[in-house]
Amino acid sequence: MAEVAAVGWAISAPITTRLLNHGFDESEKLRDLEARILPRLALRQQQAERIPPERMAHLERWSGRLRSAFYDAEDIVDVADYHRLRKQVTHSGSKLMFDKLQHIVSGKTSKLKKSLEKLQNIIEEGFQYLPPLASTISNDNDIANPANKETGIVTTSSASSQFIIGRDEERDEIVNMLRETPDDDEPDSNDKCYSTIGIYGVAGSGKTTLAQHVCSYERAAKYFFPVIWIHVSQSFSVRKIYQEMLEAVSGEPSREFSNLDTLQIKIEAELSGRRFLLVLDNIWTCRNVNAQYKLDQLLSPLKVGKRGSKVRDLLVTSRFKDAAKSAGAQNPMKIPDLNEKDYFNLFMHYALGGMSTDDHKLETLKMIGADIVKNLKASPLAARLVGSQLRKQLNATFWRRVGDQSMLADTMGVLWWSYQQLDEHIRRCFAYCSMFPQGHMFERDNLVKLWMAEGFMNTTHSVEEMEIVGQIYFDELVSCSFIQAKQSTSSDENEQFSMHDLLHELAVMVAGKDWFCFEYGDQIKEFPPDVLHLFVRSYDPMKLTELICKLKKLRTLIFFYGSITIGALESMLKKLKKLRILDLTDGGALEFSHFENMSNLVSLWHIRNPGRHLNYSVISSFPGVGEMKSLRELSDFTVRKEKGYELQQLMIRSLLIEQASQIEPSLKLMPHPEEIDRFTDEQTDMVDAIVMDIFGKCDSVLQKCLRGSTSLTRLTLQGIPFIKSIPSEVMRSLSMLQYLFIISCAQFTHLQGLNHLSSMRRFEIRKCPNLTALQEDEKGRALHALYIDDIHIMPKLLSRECFISLQSLVFWEAEEPREEEILQQFSYLTYLIICFCNWNRLPENLVNLTCLQQLSLLYCKNIQSLPTLPSSRRVFMLSTCDQLFMKSCQTVGHQNYQKIAHVPWKDFFSYE
Structure with a gap:
């Protein structure tokens, strides 16, 4: 039913509203899409198991054609929106441009007319596959159609947090096994200097939760240090896991090391002499010699030190007993089912925990809940998902109908039912996550930005409104337990989230052919030709360039690791004219050595794609931004005295830049100071981080550049010989600033208003010998980390309250x-x-x-x-x-x- 599910996303996406807004409201079929098609699709999904295979095949093919037709129409409307935006940006357009815009928007181009005719014909054809909406929906309507849901009572956040019950006995047993240290003389046939404990059981049985319970206990007990957690995917990379291990034990980023030998040596050096615990979550069965070799290679850094002198323990979880044994566990523990009382309490925690209602209603729901849990086969994952959905509707009738659902008899059926309770737009956002590999850690804001770039938000209004809607979608996935928050530490800069492996499998199933994930080690001759969203994790993505160029419909291209040359990117972008997102993450870097200006390339690309997201993680040189009228987000930009890098390049409506590096607004760079005024007036809240290096006497210029930067999170002032202060009124506007670096500014004296920086995490101030003391009410009050070269600076700048928080x-x-x-x-x-x-x-x-x-x-x-x-x-x-x-x-x-x-x-x- 993946194609059927996906077509619902297309129909309910903002594209329908955009088509109507562009003058196609004369089409009754388009206007009635949501009213006539979506409920029937929902019912058809409910009845999937009763559809004959041959009829299901026809329905799937029709759904795929309808979805593809919607995507084609959306691409054409994108062109109209682009020209509309271009006319707004240029303020005055030529008559030719205006005529072209009118031609496209009015729907008179043959391409658009044919696309809409095709769309209408497919819709008409589809009614033969869809059931009527009369009595066949009957009493299950409020289950099949989330729009009919009763909102219920306002809840608290307690059910969203991790809840563990009934696992203390197993935790204590594992802890005791971990702490058993053999005598020095004990023979060891495996010649290992570490012991392995294994936990195995079916998917969703609570293996990961139990392992996390052990880790939390050990971190509090401080017997092991460090405790390292690694999620292992089915096609894991030894290099990637080595990097994660090194980062975990050293506390420093490790991505600059890519050589396996170097990584192994460094890990062994870090672990030597330590009493540590390594947890490998979700290892898979080694089906061949190569897989076993990779696992042995992964474990090789643990073989350091003398057995019995320092304890090095390995805890593994797996769905398979053989997999746990292959990692060295002699007698893996099969995770037992929770007893009936504990399982019922777990279910009721997610269904009613933190709720406020009358006693009679509460007792009624508990009685119904007792019947529901009998169908869930003691699966903790099923208890969490079903309970999270039930807590939204404290309605006894709804609860009874849920208990009658036959699909709740197995875990995947529970997942499918829970998925169907989501709003169509949120389903699409969930399916988007299938593009990422199992175990991937999501950052809330980054994922929401990707959804925004794809147009998944059910709004056609401002970027700010889109982001609010995206955050609501994300919160909904968290509250329904489709995404879980990672247990955070005080050093975490961004909250991270993960997805249970079974839920990831569900996302892959419902996503169908639109999304594809390529990981290192995968062998592939061709990508699916209709793929729209591609995630590539490869140390040599250059080898895939030719294959990627064939994906004419591609909208998302994410390179995770590995570098790619600008020449390869150019060749791809000439082919990928529908691309909306290019994301080079975690080491993905462009080499600009032989390329002077990207304006023509990126302008050509963005003619097809207005309002999209372009993310460069480590690029500091990106010329010709001003030509990209469609760009909405850029992670880094350098302003300097070269063509294509002028400040004027940033004067693009609605552009958000995560970091503007090395801004040099000297008189030579900008002979017209009014340009600064125009920039700061028009680009309020555009820049997230600013790095300023050496330039002339520019106190006033600095003030203007920072004016109105309320979303700024990172500011660096370095080696500026004449700058003297950041005025208090500017500091007052930097309420979101988290990182402030002031280094080698010899004449810097005043930092008034430090007390306004309530979000500060790290403050570094060095080689500024002329700092004057602040008034007590202006001193900093909240800070996590401080870097200084003079202890006497501290009482000058920080309050007693800040001393305590540091x-x-x-x-x-x-x-x-x-x-x-x-x-x-x-x-x-x-x-x-x-x-x-x-x-x-x-x-x-x-x-x-x-x-x-x-x-x-x-x-x-x-x-x-x-x-x-x-x-x-x-x-x-x-x-x-x-x-x-x-x-x-x-x-x-x-x-x-x-x-x-x-x-x-x-x-x-x-x-x-």
């Missing part, structure tokens, strides 16, 4: 502190890092930092001894310091060694 403090090339009492005011400091400092000793009052978990000394050559340190510390890192000092910290019995003996994780390394 978690990370980094001294970089700092003078030795003369007033140590300042340091002890950071009562909740958890990370202290001292880098490139010529200190002769560490402050004696470090012991008073009772929340300190990590102390790192990097390139501090003069320090010879350690003071008494707080017992709270979990990590001690010493890198490239005095050799004798580093040796003494590793010598048993030495006083330096004694002061860190209680620390679970100690790291010593040198780059010299």
Whole structure:
């Protein structure tokens, strides 16, 4: 039924409204699409199991043709919208342009007329496949058609959070097995220095939840450090997982390392001597020698150290017992079903948890719920999905009808029923996620932007309204448990979400032929010719260029990893004229070495695609943006003294730029200051991040560039010799600013209004010797991380309230502190890092930092001894310091060694 489901998205998409708005309201068939077709499609999906195979094949083919016809019409209307926008941007258009616009919009072009005639004919043909809407819908109508739903009572957010019940016994059993340390003399036929515990069971039985329960317990107990979680897809990449492991253990991005040997050496160095726990979630059966080799290669970094001296444990989950055994688990645990009481309580948590209603109604729903759970086969995933849908309608009649649904007898049937309860627009957004591989982590805002670019929002109004609608769609998927929030940490900059593997399989099933995911290791001769959205995760996407060029209908192209040349991109974009989204993520980079200007290329591309999303993750040079009248979003742009990089290039209506780098608004660059005024007046809220490097006397220019930038999240001022201040009125407008860097600005003196930066996470201010103290009411009040070179700056800029909130403090090339009492005011400091400092000793009052978990000394050559340190510390890192000092910290019995003996994780390394 994938084609049938997908055609519902097409009909209910904003394209129908756009066609009517463009003057085609004389077509009664178009006007009645939602009223006449959608309910019948919904009913046909409900009755899918009763449709004869030959009739189902006809229905599927018809649905595919109808959906394709809608896409064709949408592409033509895109052209009309583009010319309309171009006329608005240029303010005055030629008569030829105006005539062309009128010709397209009026529907007189033969191409558009033929497209609409084809669409109407297909619609007329479809009525023979669709049932009447009379009594056949009967009492199931409110289940099949989400539009008829009763809203019920307002809920709380408690059911959206992770809820675990009835798994403490299994958790404790696994914890005990993890902590069993064999004697040194115990023989080991596998010659391993780590032990493996396995959990297996059918999909949706709670394996991942149990493993997460174990991880949460171990993180709190602090017996293992670190605890590393890795999701393993069926076609996993050893390199990708190595990078994830290295990033998890080092806390630093690892994507600059791509060589397997280098990654393995670094992982082994990081893990050496540590007591750690690695969790591999959802491993698959090794069906051939190559798959087993990949798994062995994946586990090879664990074979470091002496068995029995330090515990290295591996916990794996899998649907298959053999898969757990292939990873080294001798006696994998089959996850047991929850007992009836716990399972019922789990179901009722998602169905009624946090609800407020009268006792009689509550008891009635509980009685009905007790009957429903009998059909769910003790599947925790089914309990979560069905419960999440029921909580929206606290209606006993609806609950009873749900209990009568035969499809609830198996887990996939539950998923399909839950999917059918979603609004058509939200179904399409859910299906879009099928393009990404299993285990992919979604960032809320990024995913919403992709939906917006594709036109999935049920609105034709402003970008701001589209984003609001997109956020509502996302919240709906979360509340219905189709997407789950990742357990966040204090260091997370963006909240991440994931999708259960079974739900991903459902998304793939309902998405049909529109979406395709290519991962490294996949062998393919051709992509499906009608694919619209393509995700490529490959270390060498250049090999796929020729295949991609054949996808004439492609709308989304996402390269995840791997670099591609501008020449290859040019060849693709000449073919992919319907492309809406080009996303180069996580290392995808364009090489601009032989290409001077992209204006003609991208202008040609965007003639076909108004209002789309172009995302470059690591590009700092992108000339000719001004020619791209359709562009709405760009992650980076450089303004400088070259053709194609002028500030005027950014004067495009409704463009959002995530980072405008190296803006140099000197008098030489812009001889007409009124251009700055025009830019700041017209482009309010356009830029998300600004980096400013060396330029002339520009306090006023800086003020103008920052004026109205209420959405700015990142600002860097570096090496600007004449700048003196950021005025208070500008600071007041930067309420969304999260990262502020002021470096090597010798005359910088004033930072009034720091108190207005309520969203600040990281503040770095170094080599600004002339800073003056702020008034108490102007000092910063909220901050997560601070990078400084002078401890005496802190009381000048930060309030006592901010001292308490600070978690990370980094001294970089700092003078030795003369007033140590300042340091002890950071009562909740958890990370202290001292880098490139010529200190002769560490402050004696470090012991008073009772929340300190990590102390790192990097390139501090003069320090010879350690003071008494707080017992709270979990990590001690010493890198490239005095050799004798580093040796003494590793010598048993030495006083330096004694002061860190209680620390679970100690790291010593040198780059010299």
